Amino acid sequence: MKNKRLFSIILIFLLIISTSFLGTKVFGLLFQVDAYTKLRVFSEIINNIKDYYVDEKNPVNLIDIAINGMLKELDPHSVILPPEKSQDMDERFQGFGGIGIWFSIVDQKITITDVFKNGPCDKLGLMRGDQIVAINGESAIGINEEETAKKLKGIPGTSVNVLAERPGWEEAKKFTIVRESIEPESIYYIFMLTDEIGYIGMDKFSRTTVEELEKALKTLEDKNMKKLVLDLRANPGGYLPISVGVADKFLPGGKKIVYTKGRTRDSQREFFSTDKNTHPFLPMIVLIDERSASASEIVSGALQDWDRALVIGATSFGKALVQTPFKLRDQSRLLLTTAKYYTPSGRLIQKSYEGKTREQYYIDSVKDLDEVKLDSLTFRTSGGRIVYGGGGITPDIIIERALPFDSTSYEIFRDLNTYYSRLGLYGFGFMFANAYAEEHKELRDDKDYFIKYFRVNDEIIEEYKSSLRRKG
Secondary structure, three states: OHHHHHHHHHHHHHHHHHHHHHHHHHHHHOOOHHHHHHHHHHHHHHHHHHHHOOOOOOHHHHHHHHHHHHHHOOOOOOEEEOHHHHHHHHHHHHOEEEOOEEEEEEOOEEEEEEEOOOOHHHHHOOOOOOEEEEEOOEEOOOOOHHHHHHHHOOOOOOEEEEEEEOOOOOOOEEEEEEOEEEOOOOEEEEEEOOOOEEEEEEOOEOOOHHHHHHHHHHHHHHOOOOEEEEEOOOOOOEOHHHHHHHHHOOOOOOOEEEEEEOOOHHHOEEEEOOOOOOOOOOOEEEEEOOOOOOHHHHHHHHHHHOOOOEEEEOOOOOOOEEEEEEEOOOOOEEEEEEEEEEOOOOOOOOOOOOOOOHHHHHHHHHOOOOOOOOHHHEEEOOOOOEEEOOOOOOOOEEOOOOOOOOOOOHHHHHHHHHHHHHHHHOOHHHHHHHHHHHHOHHHHHOHHHHHHHOOOOHHHHHHHHHHHHHOO
């Protein structure tokens, strides 16, 4: 009786999943004899494992494993996000109730790595490098990032008490922070590199990015900007319509920005530029690297194809798959690839994932693909220049990496990458820079002075090395 009940639950569960994943057409196919038989076989296997396997196994966990195995047969970007990860994605791109900071755990302390302008912490004078050592009267030393987020986030209008330390303070100070609705900023730097060259650094494509970009461009144009550098390095992307809005700022009306193709009618779409809010066609450079993906590649590819910008850096990640999010009954989320996107010249810049594990697929993103120029992947820009598809956006000017990637250098690269990742993970570079800025306040407090005069020299490098040695 228990087996029959479990079979019924599993069958209903699988039918619900199948309709959510693949639509009504596949739902119909499930009632064909072969599919129905396979579902019964699957249920029998689950029941036999539950009743007779040598070690006790949770049937729900086995179903999750089966679902993930099915998704691995599709592509590396079709995945299930558990409820907490699904919420994190919403917060990263849409906003949340919080105190207006990004943070990392450094030396077991919550360390503020960025402060949202005009957010709750910014209004109270908290800064990058400050460390939170207590929350609501309880020690926060040794706390992990997940628990920190739970304690600091909350309903807008509620408050949280924190105790914060800062180099130069004789003792920690108490702050009562009223949470607000936080919109994650996507543009992190706006300034003039020279008297004529403006710089905009963008680290994601979120709900507010187009509005942020409009303000940034107007700010620089008011400073007499004659040329622009748009930095999309390490930008993993975001919403496709937002990338269209960003590219639209730099193109005349009527230019195709991107188009998508998939199996369903809804997945066949074309996106064109408009004359709305188009800015002057100033000379422009777009910076990319191997961590620039998705929406970053749509923008850089469109501007490259229309000869609107010179692209400089390293070949981008190579993600041209469009994921559609489906919220599931258990509050998890399916990110399912429903289309592929193409640049205006017809380039599919998705790198190959056939026959690769997810791990190998991501490892390949750091390989030196800049010299891979296959004739079958050759395209031309509107002005006749040759560009390439099939493996990311290849820059017009390639900046050689310090360590070219090949089969013999992988072990060295992996070890170096692990070392530098640990430096970043434990915040050594951040804390050194923060301490240096505290000692040289003219650099910290005057952005123009910093840009004009600060240079990393051998003396600073030796200071940094010494700080690492002191930490073992």
